Amino acid sequence: MQIETRIQVADVPEEGLYLNFSELSHVIPEVDGFVKIGNTKGRLEIHKSGNNIEVRGSVKSRVLLTCDRCLGRFHKNVETSFFYLLQPRKDFGAGLETDHRLSHDEVDVYWYEDGEIRGEEIFREQIILQLPMRMLCSESCKGLCPSCGINLNEAQCSCSRQVNDGPFAALAVLKVSR
Numbered sequence: 001m002q003i004e005t006r007i008q009v010a011d012v013p014e015e016g017l018y019l020n021f022s023e024l025s026h027v028i029p030e031v032d033g034f035v036k037i038g039n040t041k042g043r044l045e046i047h048k049s050g051n052n053i054e055v056r057g058s059v060k061s062r063v064l065l066t067c068d069r070c071l072g073r074f075h076k077n078v079e080t081s082f083f084y085l086l087q088p089r090k091d092f093g094a095g096l097e098t099d100h101r102l103s104h105d106e107v108d109v110y111w112y113e114d115g116e117i118r119g120e121e122i123f124r125e126q127i128i129l130q131l132p133m134r135m136l137c138s139e140s141c142k143g144l145c146p147s148c149g150i151n152l153n154e155a156q157c158s159c160s161r162q163v164n165d166g167p168f169a170a171l172a173v174l175k176v177s178r
Ligand SMILES: [Zn+2]
Pocket: 067, 068, 069, 070, 071, 072, 136, 137, 138, 141, 142, 143
């Protein structure tokens, strides 16, 4: 049975709601337009706290990325857990300074509206946060030849390359050794 990722706040019982999602990739087929989402499992624990909603959970996903250097596709496993405090949009930001139990360091504070929690948006954001700044199929990826465009991981070409004697050679060495 498919569990809905949009949860009506009115449906959350006092004892909380515990949801396990065995497959989310049809709900979140991609993020940022170029990252494809594969097998994805998620969990949400939702508790009411006055008008606020506490959402704890985790997500585990296999994403298909494109290497920044060689443009090859590669898989990466991401896994994380999270804790959100959701406030009604009209109350957003109110009362946080006086509530010592929750600080901004410990919890992400967001708003919800229309009495609805959008689980798929939480999962999508958490997956994005796990993606690397630089997407490399491997740290040692050789990339594409700037002259002929051949993938240097798979083949060699006969283009002449002058890599280490230009004016920025010292800079390149510094970058590598950091
Ligand atoms: Zn690569």
